[in-house]
Amino acid sequence: MDGPAARRAFLAAVLRRPARIGAVAPSSPELGALLASIVPCHGTPVVVELGAGTGAISDMIAARLPAGARHLAVEVDPALAEYLRRSRPGLEVVEGDATQLAALLAERGVAAVDAVVSGLPWALFGSAAQRAILGHVADVIGPTGGFTTFAYRHAMPMAAARRFRRTLHEVFDEVLVTRTVWRNVPPAFGYVCRRPAPAAVR
Numbered sequence: 001m002d003g004p005a006a007r008r009a010f011l012a013a014v015l016r017r018p019a020r021i022g023a024v025a026p027s028s029p030e031l032g033a034l035l036a037s038i039v040p041c042h043g044t045p046v047v048v049e050l051g052a053g054t055g056a057i058s059d060m061i062a063a064r065l066p067a068g069a070r071h072l073a074v075e076v077d078p079a080l081a082e083y084l085r086r087s088r089p090g091l092e093v094v095e096g097d098a099t100q101l102a103a104l105l106a107e108r109g110v111a112a113v114d115a116v117v118s119g120l121p122w123a124l125f126g127s128a129a130q131r132a133i134l135g136h137v138a139d140v141i142g143p144t145g146g147f148t149t150f151a152y153r154h155a156m157p158m159a160a161a162r163r164f165r166r167t168l169h170e171v172f173d174e175v176l177v178t179r180t181v182w183r184n185v186p187p188a189f190g191y192v193c194r195r196p197a198p199a200a201v202r
């Protein structure tokens, strides 16, 4: 949607807080489309995006959404949240921390969600944050919703990335690994997750 401006805003965020962004560039349209593929194209779905950044994945979600759908984009970085508000007036930008997802959604009257699409840098999070966010996601999608997220191929040897994959398998009954998007910088693959385990197991 906004190539050079998005790259500038993204780079500025990386320079401000490299450990919060966890990427060198916005996601490619190919990766965005792959992650957005769980978003329903019919009815009036509610979709939540986590770590929306400069909106690379938001655009792929928006392209699928029918009229009357709700698209909330959670972003912790105030400058990026402001960038999203300015560049995408139709997006419901939620400036906040994904670890507080349940409260952020409750404040907006959202109790259930059809799909959650994440662009969060999971490998930078500790175990408690990973589990807290995934627990919120599991609660809001319930037995019928879906969740997608991505991981960078080169980061898979990292302990936090391997722990994240194990936690996905604990939290969700179904965890599918997608093909690798080689044109993404750096190459990345997706996880497609459904049917959360009972809360007691998490």
Ligand SMILES: C[S@@+](CC[C@H](N)C(=O)[O-])C[C@H]1O[C@@H](n2cnc3c(N)ncnc32)[C@H](O)[C@@H]1O
Pocket (backbone or CB within 6 Å): 020, 021, 022, 023, 025, 026, 027, 050, 051, 052, 053, 054, 055, 056, 057, 074, 075, 076, 077, 080, 096, 097, 098, 099, 118, 119, 120, 121
């Ligand atoms: C790897 S970037 C992805 C940005 C965008 N979704 C994309 O794919 O180009 C990660 C994004 O997650 C945001 N983020 C990091 N920690 C977060 C948190 N706890 N809650 C909400 N957003 C967070 C960062 O500010 C950044 O915008």
